[in-house]
Amino acid sequence: MPQMRLKLAALSVLALGLSAATITLEAAPAQAQEFPTLKKLQAERVALARKLTPSVVAVADSLPDLSNPQATGLAQGAAFAASGFVVDEEYVVTNFESAPTNNLEPGSSCWLMAHDGKEFTGKVVGKDKRNLMLLVKMDEGHPKLPSLKLANSDKVEVGSTALALGNTLDSLLIDRQISFSFGTVSGFYRFEPIGVLNPDEGGDPYRGNVFEVDTAIHAGDHGGPICNLDGEVIAMMCPHWMAGRHMGCAVPSNQIAAVLPQLKKGVKEDDLAQATLGFKAKYSKEAGAIIVTDVTPGGPAEKAGMKNGMHLMRVDNYKIPSMPRLKEMLGIGFIEREVEIDGGFGRTRKTKVAVSYGLPIGTHIQLTVKDAESGREKTVDLITVQKEDDF
Secondary structure, three states: OHHHHHHHHHHHHHHHHHHHHHHHHHHHHHHHOOOOOHHHHHHHHHHHHHHHHHHEEEEEOOOOOOOOOOOOEOOOOEOOOEEEEEEOOOEEEEEOOOOOOOOOOOOOEEEEEOOOOOEEEEEEEEEEHHHOEEEEEEOOOOOOOOOOOEOOHHHOOOOOEEEEEEOHHHHHHHHOOOEEEEEEEEEEEEOOOHHHHOOOOOOOOOOOEEEEEOOOOOOOOOOOEEEOOOOOEEEEEEOOOOOOOOOEEEEEHHHHHHHHHHHHOOOOHHHOOOEEOOOEEEEEOOOOEEEEEOOOOOOHHHHOOOOOOOEEEEEOOEEOOOHHHHHHHHOOOOEEEEEEEEEEOOEEEEEEEEEEOOOOOOOEEEEEEEOOOOOOEEEEEEEOEEOOOOO
8 A cells, every 4th residue: 555655646746747847838938928118108109299290380580590500509598489389270379478489469470490391481360468379370382281189278187298399499490300398297377476466576477377397398499389198289388487396387278279269360469358257356444355246147256156245365375465466466457567677877767567468268266265254264266268248
């Protein structure tokens, strides 16, 4: 019996050895297979950049003079052309604030360059300071360039991927290269009303929203698109930035989409549809507070939970110094203020500066209100809409 048990054990070991060998031989081909790598992700990003590039153009008020290589690009950190992107086949959206475009007004002719270096011309058909934008219609004979679709920017969340394309430091003019920067949407806010709260400090006249992005934004990029992974535009790059945060900013696409149809029709800036908050306000000496009045049924204020008689306490978490300052904080219309600036040689001079370009349609505003009876405060998110009596 002991001998029989030893033989059976030996056979078992042999059988196990064969099984192990068989398993090893069968597993070998699987180990040789190629595992997924970041190369696939890289290939997708490169393909997306190539797809979006033909929709981006350089824009300037006139043909740039590149004869002095020290006057543009990396040498000076400057650019002779801004960026723009094609919408609706024959229109280009760009930013009006950059040096190459800040002299352009409706009716002005401008110079453009396509991604492949082909030059052509266009005409400014609309301007909307509230959204920092110009709309250019390309002249006949322009190259056939693909259009970009405007996404619903209200659906963009912090952490979303952001793709920025532009004419970084005249990269298109000098190297025939549309720049591509890959990053993240890191914030969404309105600018701090520094000049509104303290008239002696400089402020920011733009009172709409911005996406804060950690993509690269340099001279020449302003007016270029920020896109999502579907290749749709979520925002337009602008030169504004929040003090202390040091990231790029861009105007959300919903604000652009709200006025684009009117700009295409040639509606003048003063006649463009206006935004409404859906309420009015007045100062009450008896209550010693600013009172919410005339809340429009179904309007933005009512939807946000505001009611007649509530006290308006703060705008974007800033205390309200006075009724005149409230209009500036909210951005009710184009507002200028006379300030004293350094005139040189120890003298000062007075000049007018804009403290509000006006409130864009689609702007998100945080308002803190207090119930007059209970004394309880709450903060509401209000989204402006187009006035019913406009277009």
